[in-house]
Amino acid sequence: MKITLKIWRQANKDAVGGMKTYQLDDVSEDMSFLEMLDVLNEHLTLANEEPVAFDYDCREGICGMCGVVINGAPHGRYNSPIPTTTCQLHMRCFKDGDVIEIEPWKTGSFPVVKDLVVDRSAFDRIIQAGGFISVNTGSAPEAHSVPAPKRQADRAFDVATCIGCGACVAACPNGSGMLFTSAKITHLANLPQGQPERRLRVKAMVAAHDENGFGGCQNVGECASVCPKLIPLESIGQLNRDLFASLLRGDGKAIAGS
Amino acid sequence: MASTTLSVHQKALRSNVVKKAIMAVTGLVLIGFLLMHMFGNLKIFIGQHAYNTYAGWLQSDLLYPLLPEGWFIWLFRIFLLVCLVLHIYCMIVLWGASLHGRGPRYVRTNRKEQTLSSKLMRWLGISLAALLLFHLSMFTIGWIQTGYVYDHSDPYTMFMGAFSQWWMVLIYALFVTVVCMHVRHGFWSAFTTLGANVGPGARNVLNGLAYFVAALLFVGFILPPLAVLLGMV
Numbered sequence: 065m066k067i068t069l070k071i072w073r074q075a076n077k078d079a080v081g082g083m084k085t086y087q088l089d090d091v092s093e094d095m096s097f098l099e100m101l102d103v104l105n106e107h108l109t110l111a112n113e114e115p116v117a118f119d120y121d122c123r124e125g126i127c128g129m130c131g132v133v134i135n136g137a138p139h140g141r142y143n144s145p146i147p148t149t150t151c152q153l154h155m156r157c158f159k160d161g162d163v164i165e166i167e168p169w170k171t172g173s174f175p176v177v178k179d180l181v182v183d184r185s186a187f188d189r190i191i192q193a194g195g196f197i198s199v200n201t202g203s204a205p206e207a208h209s210v211p212a213p214k215r216q217a218d219r220a221f222d223v224a225t226c227i228g229c230g231a232c233v234a235a236c237p238n239g240s241g242m243l244f245t246s247a248k249i250t251h252l253a254n255l256p257q258g259q260p261e262r263r264l265r266v267k268a269m270v271a272a273h274d275e276n277g278f279g280g281c282q283n284v285g286e287c288a289s290v291c292p293k294l295i296p297l298e299s300i301g302q303l304n305r306d307l308f309a310s311l312l313r314g315d316g317k318a319i320a321g322s
Numbered sequence: 323m324a325s326t327t328l329s330v331h332q333k334a335l336r337s338n339v340v341k342k343a344i345m346a347v348t349g350l351v352l353i354g355f356l357l358m359h360m361f362g363n364l365k366i367f368i369g370q371h372a373y374n375t376y377a378g379w380l381q382s383d384l385l386y387p388l389l390p391e392g393w394f395i396w397l398f399r400i401f402l403l404v405c406l407v408l409h410i411y412c413m414i415v416l417w418g419a420s421l422h423g424r425g426p427r428y429v430r431t432n433r434k435e436q437t438l439s440s441k442l443m444r445w446l447g448i449s450l451a452a453l454l455l456f457h458l459s460m461f462t463i464g465w466i467q468t469g470y471v472y473d474h475s476d477p478y479t480m481f482m483g484a485f486s487q488w489w490m491v492l493i494y495a496l497f498v499t500v501v502c503m504h505v506r507h508g509f510w511s512a513f514t515t516l517g518a519n520v521g522p523g524a525r526n527v528l529n530g531l532a533y534f535v536a537a538l539l540f541v542g543f544i545l546p547p548l549a550v551l552l553g554m555v
Contacts, residue, residue: 072429083429136432165430172425227391237436238416239423242339264330271333279423280338280416282443283519284513298519305517307339316330 065091065155068163069104071116074176077183081176081286083165093156096139098123098130100155125152125292126226130161131133131234132180133167138290149229149292169234173241173277184230186276187244193272194265195248197257209218223247225293231296232287238279243287246275247295253306263310264319270307282321334540338419339515346512348405348412352534353505353512355402359543366555367546370478377477410451417444432475441512446504453497460484482555485547498543506536 067088074081088107091100098120121129130150134140140153158164164284166180174182212220224247232243249266252258258265281300288297310316332338362380365373385394439446447519459465461480468490470483482488509532519525549555 070429133428136428136430137434141434142432167428168427168512170428172422174425220348223491229470233423235433237424237433237441238344238420239425240338240420267330267334271330271337274337274419275333279420280342281515282420282440283507283514284437284440289434297524297525298521301514301519302518304339304343304515307334307337308343308517311331311340311380312337314331315333316334319330320327 065093065101065160067091067155067158068164069159070165071117073179074168075176077175083167084279086299091155093154093158095155096151097134097155098125098151103106117125117177117181119181120151123151125149126227128229131169131229131231133169133234135165136232138169139229139292141290147290147292147294149227152292169230171233171236171239172228172279173231173233173239179260182230183228183267184228186278187228187230187241189268190241190245190272190278191248194261194268195252197252197261199257212256220251223249224293224298226251226295227293229292233278233291235286235290236279236281237284237286238282239277239285240281241273241276241278242281242300242303243291243295245269245298246299249300249306250302262306263313263315266303266306266310267316270303337529338416341416342515343539344408345412345416346407346515349508351405351513352402352409353509356501356505356539357535358537363546364542366478367549368480373478373481374476378475380473410447413444414449424522437507437508443504446500449500450504453493453500456493457497481546482550488551491547491551495544495549498540501543502540505539506532508532509535
């Protein structure tokens with residue numbers, strides 16, 4: 065396959081970026097998208113040019129490191145018929161002679177580090193605010209001592225599959241991190257272990273979400289449509305219901321925010 | 323920064339989700355008002371007496387003698403105005419948060435879910451405010467008089483005069499289109515924000531209801547002026 069690539073190049077966080085065009089003549093349709101970028105970078109290295117920086121780790125769709133906007137949609141959801149991460153997108157989704165535009169996540173909360181690499185530590189700060197349960201470490205308790213209803217446990221597990229890739233924010237016209245935040249809220253709200261801190265958690269995570277510069281949700285639904293893990297839009301409903309209910313309670317009144 | 327002294331509870335109370343909830347509740351109140359307004363307009367088909375009597379009842383007799391004569395309409399107007407101001411205030415704050423959250427623009431975007439009305443929501447709202455001012459200055463205040471002489475005791479004649487002019491019907495159709503597009507996304511979004519979207523089934527129901535309410539408002543609002551223009555009333 066012959067492919068024309070238009071890739072966002074940006075030397076560093078403060079540099080002015082722009083699209084640059086490259087030609088690749090030796091692309092196999094069996095290549096993954098990242099392998100195709102590897103081939104490009106080999107060519108660039110041999111030509112003594114700066115390779116394109118992009119993030120990746122596992123390359124099997126479970127770590128959440130990779131993720132770029134391909135032809136205007138995160139993880140190439142415009143081209144891919146199925147929900148996928150960028151690393152699990154394959155070149156067979158494209159045709160010979162295609163022009164492929166690649167951009168980093170562009171949101172106010174994820175600054176570009178270089179080229180296609182962004183800093184998603186804003187997500188970490190939301191998790192730090194409440195995306196955990198407080199238990200003493202040590203020997204694991206007997207699993208059957210805390211019954212978890214099957215239906216709720218399944219819901220919790222479904223949203224616990226969030227890999228924090230940030231595609232939801234990248235796709236959102238408002239740069240909102242609600243789908244990510246609500247995935248963690250829904251995960252822990254559906255398990256007995258999550259109950260003691262449930263009200264404080266939702267307040268703290270919503271506060272951290274806004275403090276980290278994410279926008280408000282407009283219920284457009286772009287986030288869920290590009291999510292590689294199919295986190296459903298109704299997770300945001302769970303977050304909202306939990307927040308409204310918790311606001312009637314005193315949790316977090318005595319705790320000063322960071 | 324002053325925000326460092328706020329408790330977690332206070333921060334959550336000032337969050338975007340709460341502002342969205344305020345927009346949702348006030349928006350639903352305004353949709354309720356629109357449905358009532360639309361129903362009242364249809365009385366034009368019964369005749370001048372029915373229409374003017376209804377208008378007179380709204381302006382002076384509603385809730386009388388519980389409230390002194392003519393009080394209800396002003397209490398109601400103040401209530402609607404408060405809703406409108408809250409709705410617009412939260413919209414401005416959330417728009418600012420969105421501009422910051424969205425960050426730099428993409429060279430290319432391909433949206434999968436975004437509808438035209440959700441994309442234009444804020445611009446529809448701004449157009450709506452401008453057209454509402456025009457609407458109020460015609461029929462409520464009387465600053466603009468075209469095709470009739472302002473007389474608040476005879477809204478039937480004002481209605482007939484105004485909408486005997488084809489271009490007024492055209493402006494009105496534009497107004498109603500903007501209203502219905504705003505309501506279409508707003509209805510779904512309001513209920514979703516308030517937590518009613520509990521699954522794919524609920525999503526379909528809420529979206530279906532949103533289309534139904536928007537279509538109902540469009541038909542109900544456009545029929546009377548259209549009938550006047552075509553000489554059917």
